[in-house]
Amino acid sequence: MASQDRLNAIRTLITENAPTLQRQAPLLQVEGLSVSYGSHEVVSNVGFELGRGKSLALIGESGSGKSTIARAVLRLLPRTGQATGRIAVDGRDILQLSERRFRQLRGRAIGFVPQDPGNALNPVRTIGSQAMEAAALVDEPNRAIRKALVLETFAQVGLDNPQRVYGSYPHQLSGGMLQRVLIGLAVLPRPQLLVADEPTSALDVTIQKRILDLLSRLQQDLDISLLLITHDLAIAAERANSLVVLKDGIVQEAGSTAAVFSSPASTYAKKLHADVPALNPNRYYKLRDPGFRFLDAEGNNSPKIEVKGITKSFTVDGKVLTAVDDVSFTVPAGTTHALVGESGSGKTTTIRLLLGLDQPDAGHISVAGEKLSGRSHHSLRPVWRNLQLVYQNPFTSLDPTWKVERLVREPLDRFGIGTRAERAERVREALSNVGLGEHLLSRKPQALSGGQRQRVAIARSLVLKPEVIVLDEPTSALDVSVQADIVEVLLSLQASLGLTYIFVSHDLALVRQFAHTVSVMQRGRIVEHGNVRDIFDNPREPYTLSLLESIPTAATPARAPLPQLRRIISQEQIA
CATH class of the missing domain: 3.40.50.300 (P-loop containing nucleotide triphosphate hydrolases)
Incomplete structure (x- = not known):
């Protein structure tokens, strides 16, 4: 059947079924x-x-x-x-x-x-x-x-x-x-x-x-x-x-x-539209601009984070599994570096090595000039004052029996910093930095919204005034509007305090909004690395392209009016 004949057959089918379509109730x-x-x-x-x-x-x-x-x-x-x-x-x-x-x-x-x-x-x-x-x-x-x-x-x-x-x-x-x-x-x-x-x-x-x-x-x-x-x-x-x-x-x-x-x-619909990362990739451009300027001056500064040739293997059921394979990257001060990839790509193992929770089999890691690899947990305590973590899920990362004041103050207690009055002042300052009022100090996590809980978790990481914060999927458990609020808080803090972030995420649209540089991980290796704008605009690797093509867009698929019409179109491959 010629193409024109096929199109005529489809038009006839639509015309013949139009009365039926009109009569059908929802x-x-x-x-x-x-x-x-x-x-x-x-x-x-x-x-x-x-x-x-x-x-x-x-x-x-x-x-x-x-x-x-x-x-x-x-x-x-x-x-x-x-x-x-x-x-x-x-x-x-x-x-x-x-x-x-x-x-x-x-x-x-x-x-x-x-x-x-x-x-x-x-x-x-x-x-x-x-x-x-x-x-x-x-x-x-x-x-x-x-x-x-x-x-x-x-x-x-x-x-x-x-x-x-x-x-x-x-x-x-x-x-x-x-x-x-x-x-x-x-x-x-x-x-x-x-x-x-x-x-x-x-x-x-x-x-x-x-x-x-x-x-x-x-x-x-x-x-x-x-x-x-x-x-x-x-x-x-x-x-x-x-x-x-x-x-x-x-x-x-x-x-x-x-x-x-x-x-x-x-x-409200306009706000939802504005809060979707995939639809507004340059929303936070002004807040990220200082970080891009730091990137341009990278040759004149030593990196805040340096990861060089790290490898980590585990034995599972008698088989050796290489979770991280010769991974290297550097992060200039005041910028955000993202690690992206599917589950099992090695992101979590990499940040565990970066935090000193595990030791690499080979390679070395340094943060703010302090070498982490090969050191005991006890010797890493001074480093951890400058290296903090915000967990993925605010509903499980905070002790439900503690009040906000104690949750935020605990790092100060553990490191013995300041007098009681000075600690109370730093807790209030940390809460203020993330946009929370003192009236929340006496509340427990169950009395807070999801966005408020994650702000408390960020305040807890800030109270020690660290130089580096690792953000492990910090917004994946939150609604898109709450996520937008948290991202704005994090970028504002980075712009004002010069913080350096490691951002782990599978949400590439959010990475495009938030990060300055990115490493794409697949099966434990970095397959692509560079400025986030270059990687997103001109990906070189098929794997990176497949990740980017998975980001939802505004294009709605055309829908055929009847099942038999769909079959004709499918069989004849008519767009």
Whole structure:
């Protein structure tokens, strides 16, 4: 068939199906939805529609109500939660159904992909035994056939060895593989609606792209409607046909992705847009400018950090694993150097060596002229006054039984610095530097927001007035708006105090905003190194290019109107 004939056939198919498309009611209709816990209303009068075979993203910060709405759609609210309004799936108001009748829909008509595969899967049972529970939702009495369907679905979601996955325990699989397992179990019964709650928030950028590509492909191949929960506007813009922007349980803005993304009307949507690193790579250019000037003058200054030829190997199950292989880089004072790469690339081992927590097998490391390699922990204590660490997760890095005042003061106590009054003054100064008031001194971590906790962790690292701070994924557990606040605090402190940062991250868009230089790590080696602008604008290595291509963009994929139309386009490869 000639190209023109194929195009005519597609046009005819669209025309013939236009009346059908117009008659089809939305698969999911949410009208006047409110959710309360006791007397506290957390979602107020929310409404939206999701068409058949379409995708809609609920976006907003933590506490915006997006996950609560998803739980209401899934009828998974806790006993204290009360939902009112109307949630219709394929015309049936599920809020009016009994639990027994709704149970027939859960899994079969409505599938669910949770956020954390580590918590969603039972660690003491094999993947196969858990998969067979999902397969029980398929109307097939033969167990052998159900197992074959499980293996076929595992292959469909891109798991290379389905039989091995079937017999494995969760701890034997990577995070990306576990998320594919969850997606496979969700689509196995062929639901009409798939609810995905932050399905990639804990994954590397390349694995994130593969998972999102998989969801998009399954959505098209199986004609599934996708309700995507995310705080990342870039992901929502790239993957969804329409958006609903939430804040404090209230819809701020709703409409087609193109309209909301290109011309946000609400103040909150505009702020979300501004806070997404992928969409605003030069947001902090003025704050980073002093660091770039230090780079230009690097030849006249000795580096603040020097890592030269370090190697580190471990023995695992009788096999020698080289985690870091001949790694070298230098960091001028007052600049930020980023280490990027997928999980297993050697980033964490490198910073453990840099902090003196492990010793390299070969090579040497110096910080502020002090050599770290080959020294005991006791002899490193003076070095650690100038070398501090901010951990990844503020929800686990702070002692929950201590108050903020003690958390920030502890480093001063350990090093015996100053009088009691001087320590109290330095604690207040450190809190002020990160934008926190003295009224928080008596609070414990559970009484703080995620952003406040991470500011406390940064204040704790600053109280010793170090020259170098290692930032290990310091914003990965935070919403994009809170992340923007933390980044601005860190860069302001660097500009005013001349701090030197080592920044470990898998978020390349954030690295582009934050760092001055970058080392790209793969399988323990540095494959590319240099000025962040040069690396991002002109990557030389295929691996670096693959990382950069995984950054979400604003381009939304074109969606064909009918499954059979999609098949024609796919078969004929017509764009």
